[in-house]
Amino acid sequence: MSAPLLQLDNVTVQFGGLKAVGDLSFTIGEGELIGLIGPNGAGKTTVFNLITGVYEPTAGQISFAGKSVVGHRPYKITARGIARTFQNIRLFPSLSVFDNVRTACNMHLRHGISHALARGPKFAAEEREIDAKVMELLEIFGLTAERDAACKSLPYGDQRRLEIVRALATRPKLLLLDEPAAGMNPTEKAELMKLIRFTQEKFGCAVLLVEHDMKVVMGICQRINVLDYGRKIAEGTPAEIRANPKVIAAYLGKEEE
Amino acid sequence: MIERSKILLLSALLVCAGLSHVAGGISPYYFDILIGIGINIILAVSLNLVNGYTGQFSLGHAGFMAVGAYASSWLTLKYGSSIGSGTLSTTTVFVLALLGGGLGAALSGLLVGVPSLRLKGDYLAIVTLGFNEIIKGVIQNAEPLGAQRGLGGMELHTNFFWTFAFAAITIYVVLNLVGSTYGRGFLAVRDDEIAAEAMGINTTKYKVLAFVLAAFFAGIAGGLYAHFKQFIHPEGFNFLRSVDIVVMVILGGMGNTAGVVVAATLLTILPELLRKVAHYEWLPDWLQQVAENRMILYSLLLIILMLTRPQGLFGNFTGKRNQRLQ
Numbered sequence: 001m002s003a004p005l006l007q008l009d010n011v012t013v014q015f016g017g018l019k020a021v022g023d024l025s026f027t028i029g030e031g032e033l034i035g036l037i038g039p040n041g042a043g044k045t046t047v048f049n050l051i052t053g054v055y056e057p058t059a060g061q062i063s064f065a066g067k068s069v070v071g072h073r074p075y076k077i078t079a080r081g082i083a084r085t086f087q088n089i090r091l092f093p094s095l096s097v098f099d100n101v102r103t104a105c106n107m108h109l110r111h112g113i114s115h116a117l118a119r120g121p122k123f124a125a126e127e128r129e130i131d132a133k134v135m136e137l138l139e140i141f142g143l144t145a146e147r148d149a150a151c152k153s154l155p156y157g158d159q160r161r162l163e164i165v166r167a168l169a170t171r172p173k174l175l176l177l178d179e180p181a182a183g184m185n186p187t188e189k190a191e192l193m194k195l196i197r198f199t200q201e202k203f204g205c206a207v208l209l210v211e212h213d214m215k216v217v218m219g220i221c222q223r224i225n226v227l228d229y230g231r232k233i234a235e236g237t238p239a240e241i242r243a244n245p246k247v248i249a250a251y252l253g254k255e256e257e
Numbered sequence: 258m259i260e261r262s263k264i265l266l267l268s269a270l271l272v273c274a275g276l277s278h279v280a281g282g283i284s285p286y287y288f289d290i291l292i293g294i295g296i297n298i299i300l301a302v303s304l305n306l307v308n309g310y311t312g313q314f315s316l317g318h319a320g321f322m323a324v325g326a327y328a329s330s331w332l333t334l335k336y337g338s339s340i341g342s343g344t345l346s347t348t349t350v351f352v353l354a355l356l357g358g359g360l361g362a363a364l365s366g367l368l369v370g371v372p373s374l375r376l377k378g379d380y381l382a383i384v385t386l387g388f389n390e391i392i393k394g395v396i397q398n399a400e401p402l403g404a405q406r407g408l409g410g411m412e413l414h415t416n417f418f419w420t421f422a423f424a425a426i427t428i429y430v431v432l433n434l435v436g437s438t439y440g441r442g443f444l445a446v447r448d449d450e451i452a453a454e455a456m457g458i459n460t461t462k463y464k465v466l467a468f469v470l471a472a473f474f475a476g477i478a479g480g481l482y483a484h485f486k487q488f489i490h491p492e493g494f495n496f497l498r499s500v501d502i503v504v505m506v507i508l509g510g511m512g513n514t515a516g517v518v519v520a521a522t523l524l525t526i527l528p529e530l531l532r533k534v535a536h537y538e539w540l541p542d543w544l545q546q547v548a549e550n551r552m553i554l555y556s557l558l559l560i561i562l563m564l565t566r567p568q569g570l571f572g573n574f575t576g577k578r579n580q581r582l583q
Contacts, residue, residue, distance in 0.1 A: 054451065054454075073454065073459070074451075074454035075454045075455075075456075075457050075459045076453070078456060079457050083456075084455050086451075086452065086455075090451065090452035090455075091449075091452070092444065092445050092448035092449055092452065092453075093448055093449075094444070094447070094448055094512075095441070095444060101441065102438050103438075103444070103453075103456055104457065106439065106456065106457060107458065109438060109439055111439075112439070113434070115439075115465065116433060116434055116438075116439040116440060117430055117433055117434060119263060127437065127438060162421040167456075169456075170456060203449075243369075243570050
């Protein structure tokens with residue numbers, strides 16, 4: 001395999017006296033589906049925020065497609081090909097389903113503000129193009145009927161789905177999913193697993209999945225990284241992770257000897 | 258579909274040109290109110306881009322208006338006579354001066370916006386308020402601009418056509434921009450900055466852009482005002498003037514251009530209407546008395562409105578309203 005898509009090298013981030021993530025290293029290859037798990041407060045979401053530029057690492061290096069992303073603003077990192085969803089859904093509440101996805105097409109616009117103001121034929125053509133693209137995405141994910149609905153009015157599962165659609169509209173090479181199964185019932189979870197796998201295959205993007213639900217993580221991930229107190233305690237296939245005594249200890253606590 | 262907005266703009270401009278002839282005939286009092294409405298529409302609709310669509314809180318719109326008013330007046334005073342007489346050339350100078358005033362205001366918008374738009378909410382409001390006071394202070398001490406005495410001597414150039422043509426252009430630009438995929442960025446910034454960044458939107462750029470555009474139109478409004486009143490004074494662009502504009506935006510419904518246009522119109526007419534009511538002989542005395550204290554009544558009306566309709570007269574954005582505006 002060639003150079004990894006995403007590479008974290010000894011990444012550390014310190015908030016005051018708290019080391020939220022320490023010496024974390026892992027890689028994600030093109031098109032891989034990788035899990036990131038750990039008990040509450042282990043630093044999983046912090047890792048996401050580091051990769052997407054919300055936080056800057058205190059030490060260490062994060063590179064995407066061979067180039068460092070450290071110190072870049074989040075929108076630039078998204079432009080490089082990393083898209084994410086949020087643990088607590090962050091759709092644009094005042095926008096319709098359609099417009100939520102359309103907004104994510106923003107950065108691929110070839111025409112700037114002058115064209116938006118002048119409304120020339122080129123601009124019109126591009127708007128139509130975006131319309132078609134958004135509708136195509138909504139169609140794939142079965143949200144066509146809701147296109148004009150306020151995104152807040154969607155059922156919870158659909159909101160999660162819409163967040164994924166929106167992230168995909170930025171045409172990412174790597175998709176970061178932050179607890180997509182949170183608050184879902186078993187049927188919805190089963191559907192979500194199918195959806196993630198489908199996304200990975202159809203759009204050819206790598207996926208990094210943070211999830212608490214072991215069934216989901218074990219069911220779809222090729223490899224899993226386990227964090228505890230900001231440090232990686234294990235890495236391996238689902239079967240290896242399941243049998244790893246350190247992981248069991250982190251989740252269930254160690255027996256006193 | 259795209260063409261529709263252009264056709265609308267063109268017909269609006271034609272209507273303005275047509276009405277301009279009629280408007281010349283009405284009494285100066287009503288004409289004054291009419292022009293005031295047009296200027297307030299430009300101010301409120303442009304501020305709505307910042308306070309409504311982009312969700313920032315600017316409280317210094319009158320400051321940009323002042324920059325436009327003084328810059329354009331300075332331009333017409335300096336170059337108005339030297340280019341020669343004749344309607345065409347004076348009009349050209351006037352329009353160029355208006356645009357110059359707009360650009361000046363836009364530039365000051367850029368200067369204020371770049372450092373201050375990192376701030377949010379109340380903090381941004383205070384910075385923009387400070388800017389408004391600084392501009393006022395600078396003008397008050399600038400001898401070439403008349404300082405405390407005010408600046409006069411501009412010729413009457415502002416007429417019905419130019420006022421409402423620029424109002425139409427302001428509405429056209431704001432609606433076009435916000436309706437486009439490009440302009441969805443403003444709404445995304447308002448709704449959730451972190452999510453907007455994660456979707457590849459440069460939030461700083463959008464905030465500055467909204468700020469600069471709004472300042473530009475405020476500058477135009479200032480120029481129109483200056484060449485209508487033919488006399489401008491720093492106190493005319495104080496904090497209270499900024500608040501007036503913010504009230505129009507809030508009353509119309511943040512991010513609702515049609516509502517803001519109506520609110521700007523109503524709020525311009527209302528004080529004058531109350532003034533008239535105070536002189537209706539056939540009304541009972543006490544009612545006349547109430548109307549006499551029109552500014553108190555006006556404030557009361559605003560309080561009642563805000564209590565009963567905090568979303569503004571015509572409501573904020575809803576999912577439906579949010580679709581393509583084409």
